[in-house]
Amino acid sequence: MSYQKRKKAIILLADGTIFHGKSVGKEGSAFGEVCFNTGTTGYQEIFTDPSYYGQLMATTNAHIGNYGTLELEDESNSVKISGLICKNFSFDYSRAGGDSSLQNFFEKHNIMAISDVDTRALVSYIRDNGAMNAVISTEVDNIEDLKKQLAEVPNMEGLELASQVSTKEPYYFGNENATYKVAALDIGIKNNILRNMAKRDIYVKVFPYNSKFEELEAFQPDGYFLSNGPGDPEPLVEAQELAKEIIKRNLPLFGICLGHQVIALANGISTYKMHHGHRGINHPVKNLLTGKGEMTSQNHGFAINREETENNEDIEITHVHLNDHTVAGMRMKHKNCFSVQYHPEASPGPNDASYLFDQFLELVKN
Template structure:
């Protein structure tokens, strides 16, 4: 039996508010980032390894974190991507039979500093009221003034380009090389389960770095193009936006998820904005305006596209809306083979209501390829 650390720790928000807790394990440490919260009841390992969370301090609203350990097959990237973890009860022991190791060992292996015993209900209420902001977690509880000075130097998430920090450095392949169709994927923070979902639909994927040009993506002669999820502000991604413009102009199928959705909107002249809190969880309600059906979705984003500009754009149609706040959750181009969604249809973990979007992309690729042959 392992026991909780008694080492004191604090969470200091950019506005000077302090929440108290304890360090996970016996580690000393300090970590900076934008504080945000996720309401998912399960899936902490997938959340911690999602590249879209790069540079963020994650608050988990579920009261117990770590109780089912970790499994090597359930990571979404090459390692932990969050800047730090803030939770209520950290479980040092786990009970799942197919777990490989404890969450404590997993986080230690990835050099992640975490704090527990924080009043997360009060913290989440505070963030909801005051918005996501930069923060620091630290065991250096006697030097708050020094932490405040360092925190003031941390750049805001607004205007921050982070895709280059998580993207692949070199192109790589995923799936069966004998698959019927090829997809060129622009990696601005791609998740492994997206690649799994594409590959199991008879496609072979070549994944390119965040700044790859259309010429580089098209040289592989793909049947379709994909722009991934990812972290940070979409507006500084000029290379990805220009690549999206070129893909759109080519007339080939294009699908975008989350940050990729925002890049496609920017390529169409629609601006984006930083949300007060963002959407992060696995139970967000979305309405498909094309079918009239509701979907329970997995979401993780702090930016959104401008709804008024989208409605005024003659080339775009809003296909999905978030039912909590009526923000745009999906779009398609009226005269092009292009569509995108703000949420995560790969849903790992989470609901599978939106998995049809991968089928829709595959059908679009198949239809376009057949038309070219005929």
């Protein structure tokens, strides 16, 4: 596609601020909460991560699409972002293993993207003013109508999205003759979480977001897992009840990201919407049990209340985020239950956090 033929496009934020760019291909409008990811690689994994459902993703890396896509690197069966905002979009790609250009990948999944945006200015604005709803659109002469449509988009706070990305029917992952079995609740699960369990001799059965404890128990698992996912954890009442039941019976339980927040809520710890969230692959976390630092992959717009966690006599904070001191991990003192706010399965170069799957395996074995 020639640079001259590309249509003008805009990003209209909920507060009326406008940023300008050019359409990458698909015309029209896409709505969602605008957020940014500071990762320099892994864009395909970001776009297909169910945790990003309903969000317009602004990437801070200057070049997006330059190494194409590879089907094996999808984190789910479809693109989950509402749309992409970037600086330089590469229509051609160079990579020995790539099987498609990013443009073809977006066309296949019917996703809108705009480029030639001053992403540095946009990200600075979000960082200062907070994440908010927005629209990306080629209808640059229709601002007032876009404002009306944008006003009707629900806010992320209070929004239940797990049902939009969860499996409709249970399914299995891994070797059915594996030594151990885990029942996983899919509230937005990533493929690489399942791969990490399978390579640790675990056979996983994945259940829909609203499954009851009895359904998971019927699989006769050795442990239970609550996955990552999108939206506000507070409306996920069924998942919280499930967590309470597992904890009450003192069965091995591990939670990642949204699953971590669900476990907190099951323990009476509240969650809140962050100003602009944590999204990137170089977030510094300190493990308070070992004193070691970890470079982590993070993707969340909600967090658990630190003061309430510290005051909960059943809970011990195990990890803290070193940028803003939010809770990055916790464990229950007298139960076989622990969770982290970040993504140990993402391994974007550092494998600092992959030990958490080994830790879960030890719980399952015992």
